[in-house]
Amino acid sequence: MIQARTNPPEAARVDTIPRNRVSDFEQWRIVTLHQLGHYLRTNRFYGLVGFVALISALTLAGQVDAGIAAVQVQQLYRSSEYLSNGLMYTGLWVILAAAFFGGDALSVDFSTGAGYYMLVLPIKRPVLLAGRYAAATLVTLAVVGVNYLFDTAGAIYFFGAPSIPWALLADSLGIACLFALAALSVAFCVSAFVRSPPAGVLITILALYVGFTILQAVVELVGVEPWFSLTYAGGAMAAVLDTDFVHIQNIPLGEDQYYTIWVATVNEGLAIMASYVAVFLPLSAYLYQRKESTG
């Protein structure tokens, strides 16, 4: 029979199922797999992979149609130049994937019943966030990986496998990982801040792609290096493969007038991306921890 607090407790339950205290790390692994299982069955995952594959395949088909000789001339007979140019849109793919998988990763808990399923479990919120972050990173890399696969396949076709700078390609992939982490940190932060999942996705795309691109162009016009822009930092993914890399280009506009274009160096890009992770990921965790289920 139920007792008031001051009364002596009843006999302990029998047939209790043995449960071991689960470490945060183990729970992180469980949440990651749970979230990954969800992401890998969503239409948005197949849609993004399909879209990136389609654009990459069409680009490759156009190059094949132009012929090996034409492509080799165009790319200065360098496979690294080909690979670098082929990663032109990688930043966009990363941002789209980050927005679609991170832009609603946390807000879904406060706008749908998902939170009433997960947030009542004995899991710390930062652990939940970390699990979802890891799963979102993996699917984002899967999307970006398609772009890399087509790019590498094209380089092998036009220049032969021995000419591929595998170490630099791996470096570029590593930078893409960091770029994905940075973009996802921003997406998670937006997601922890807004209530509506579609709004989180849209704001992430607008902020990371449209907003930064416009802002970058404006500050370049007044002669300032866009060191604050994540999309600017994303250029490092291609820059690492570019053998003729130029950090600053001055384009003459008229008499004594120049328009300066900056391209992020690898170190600069890495520093900017790491800063975004360092600022936005803890901020997401803080906002998520404080958020209430008021709906």
Add this chain to the structure above:
Amino acid sequence: MGSFRVAELSKLFRAGSLAVDHVTFAYEGAGAVGCLGPNGAGKTTLLKLLVGLLRPTQGHAFLNEIDPMVDRKGALWDVGALIETPEPYPTLNVHEALDAVGRSRGLSRDDVDREVDRCHELLDLPPLGQRIGWLSKGQRQRVSLAATLMGDPSVLLLDEPTSGLDPAERVLVRRLLNQLKRDHLVLMSSHQMLEVTEVCDQLIFLDHGRVLLRDRVDTVAARIRSRQVNVEFERPVAPGAMEGLRAIGAEIALVSEKRWRISFDGRDETRVRLLEICQTLGPVVQFANTSLVLEEAYLELIPKPVEPA
């Protein structure tokens, strides 16, 4: 042995509404506590405060003596909570959705399977391979209830657990709750008086965030007197013969050929007198309260809404 306790707990929302107003109570052991009140009384808010989904404006909540605001993992470790309408990811199947819950509660893979089987039997779950997105509302609710029970936590917090279920499913859940309360501590909010009457031992009546009454169900039942009885005679009774009841202040209404509804002042002496008169009119097959005791208590405690002009 599970426990939950709230001390001077208040929640003021930004809009200015005081959803929970200095609520204090504590329970431990095994049994079921029913939380009753009209819409907006603060029942769900109270449950959300208990599990840390909301931050108290004032006071503290404790689950098994741990404040979820301080140690969420520790507080929820031995607690199963079904709040509002939980929605597992629609892309996952039933087993996957329950597996994540069981594993995060510290069950081994084998124990998860055993627990899923146990819940499958208890709650008549849909096929385990079926995706959540394809389930009906009632099936999803049963999966959520199963998730609450995974790992057999000692404290169960249930926010209208039979919401969205059909009558047969409701009976199933009520039976289950009656079994569970023998060795679990259950706090359930509900609009269903029958459910609370059948399941709960203790009651908390809430209105406008305040506790109006907190007592044992049988104590409340003893306090509240029903003011309406149904009488069924073996044979039809002529309306004229029933007029005698009006003499003692009762209102009568014909329900069917042999059944009458009698409203009176609720006093025991009047009830005895009514029965005596009815027995003079013919053999009485049934003489019983028309409404549940808790319903009477509810209506007595909760102010009636103003009727539209």
